[in-house]
Amino acid sequence: MKLVAVLNGPNLNMLGTREPEKYGAATLDDLESLCAETAEELGLAIDFRQSNIEGELVSWIQECRGRAAGIVINPAAYSHTSVAILDALSAVDLPVIEVHITNIHRREEFRHHSYVSRIATGVIAGLGIGGYALALRAMAGILAEAGDED
Numbered sequence: 219m220k221l222v223a224v225l226n227g228p229n230l231n232m233l234g235t236r237e238p239e240k241y242g243a244a245t246l247d248d249l250e251s252l253c254a255e256t257a258e259e260l261g262l263a264i265d266f267r268q269s270n271i272e273g274e275l276v277s278w279i280q281e282c283r284g285r286a287a288g289i290v291i292n293p294a295a296y297s298h299t300s301v302a303i304l305d306a307l308s309a310v311d312l313p314v315i316e317v318h319i320t321n322i323h324r325r326e327e328f329r330h331h332s333y334v335s336r337i338a339t340g341v342i343a344g345l346g347i348g349g350y351a352l353a354l355r356a357m358a359g360i361l362a363e364a365g366d367e368d
């Protein structure tokens with residue numbers, strides 16, 4: 219069964235209580251459940267993680283080499299600052315789908331640029347946590363097209 223890493227950046231552990239008018243009322247646990255249910259439907263396995271530490275996310279991305287078939291990532295604030303995460307994603311050379319719960323292009327100027335977008339196969343922004351389900355569906359298609367072995 220193909221494994222997809224679902225990686226979440228800083229402050230996403232506060233989902234549900236963090237600016238719910240922007241990020242919604244669903245918690246990180248709710249998000250993980252949504253991803254798990256979607257992955258099961260798609261015949262994918264997921265490794266769902268969240269960290270507030272940039273270096274931990276970098277290490278987790280590196281660990282995907284030889285282990286995961288693709289990466290769904292919401293780098294959160296690190297989207298806008300982290301060359302390290304971009305470099306790690308480039309190094310592992312896996313399909314990447316970038317997700318943002320909010321539409322970063324309708325927010326403050328500093329959120330309009332994401333370093334990750336230059337390596338991402340696709341970017342989903344502004345569709346709430348449903349964007350993660352869409353990302354997994356897209357990833358399933360990408361992997362099927364690539365003919366990845368189970």
Ligand SMILES: O=C(O)[C@@H]1C=C(O)[C@@H](O)[C@H](O)C1
Pocket residue numbers: 228229230292294295296297317318319320321322329
């Ligand atoms: O929409 C999101 O999921 C992103 C999440 C964050 O925590 C912000 O720092 C980003 O700017 C947007």
